[in-house]
Amino acid sequence: MIDQANPQTLATHTGFTFLLRTVQPGDEPLLSDFFSRVTPEDLRFRFLRAVKHVSHQQLMAMENVDHAHSETFLALSPEGELLAVAMLAADDALERAEVALSIRPEFKNRGVSWSMLDRIVQFAEARGIGWLESIENRENVAAISLEREMGFVAEPIAGDPCEVVLRLRLPIERH
Numbered sequence: 001m002i003d004q005a006n007p008q009t010l011a012t013h014t015g016f017t018f019l020l021r022t023v024q025p026g027d028e029p030l031l032s033d034f035f036s037r038v039t040p041e042d043l044r045f046r047f048l049r050a051v052k053h054v055s056h057q058q059l060m061a062m063e064n065v066d067h068a069h070s071e072t073f074l075a076l077s078p079e080g081e082l083l084a085v086a087m088l089a090a091d092d093a094l095e096r097a098e099v100a101l102s103i104r105p106e107f108k109n110r111g112v113s114w115s116m117l118d119r120i121v122q123f124a125e126a127r128g129i130g131w132l133e134s135i136e137n138r139e140n141v142a143a144i145s146l147e148r149e150m151g152f153v154a155e156p157i158a159g160d161p162c163e164v165v166l167r168l169r170l171p172i173e174r175h
Contacts, residue, residue, distance in 0.1 A: 002073065002123055010075075010119065012111025018083055020119055023072035028059045030074070034082040035059075037104050045140045046102040048163065062087060069094070071123070075103075075116050083107045084116055088124065096131045097124055101143070113146055121150065125171045132168040 002008055007021035023031075035043065035054040043051045047058075062072045062085070069092065075084035083104055090097035099120055103113050124132055134152065136143050144154060144166065152166035 002119060007076070008119070010115045012115045014109075014111045016110040016112065017078070018112060018115075019076045019078065020116060021074055021076070022067070023063050023065060023074060025063065027072075027074070028056075028063050030082050031059045031062055031085065034085055034104065035102070038102055039105055042102055042105070045137050045143065046100055048135060048137060073116065073120060073123075075112055084112050086116055086120055088120055090124075090127070090129055094127060094129050096133060097129045098133050098135065099124075100134065108142070113143075114150070117146065117150060121168065121170070121172065129170055132170060134166045136164055136166060138162060138164055 002020055002022055007019040009017060010020055011017045032054065038046070040050075040052070043054070047054075065071050070087070070089045073086045073088070074082055076082055084102060084107065086099060086101040088097050088099050099117070101113060101117060121132065132152070134143070134147055135157070136147070138144075138161075144164065147166045147168075148154065150168065151172055152168045154164050154166050157163050157165055
């Protein structure tokens with residue numbers, strides 16, 4: 001199981017390796033530095049609106065998770081550099097959970113997002129969550145393609161021409 005004390009070492013299909021762990025107290029400076037290195041477009045895709053700076057309150061929401069219904073996952077280089085951040089937030093009944101992921105531009109196309117999301121799917125399955133959802137800006141072609149590749153199904157959001165929701169029914173069949 002993924003946790004803060006026992007990070008998992010993951011190897012992507014490209015051979016790139018990184019550590020995956022959950023957030024721990026004191027990670028706010030690491031998160032702040034990470035989001036200062038994300039492109040403005042990727043910030044907009046992550047927060048679904050224009051964001052110039054991720055606020056202290058937003059960072060604290062990522063750090064102060066309850067570990068029962070919400071979790072923040074950190075992908076780190078072996079040297080401790082934060083490469084990607086994902087947040088999973090479930091409803092009280094653990095029927096549905098939303099996932100949101102951001103990755104630094106220089107680590108894209110190495111398989112980090114795919115490997116990280118695959119582990120989050122496994123984590124959600126183990127928690128008994130029935131559905132994973134991701135709300136994406138329609139311009140975020142890379143994220144939509146990745147999620148479709150993993151089995152998520154895209155559906156329009158009524159009355160919203162800019163965003164789409166992608167859903168994955170859990171548990172999924174693994175081959």
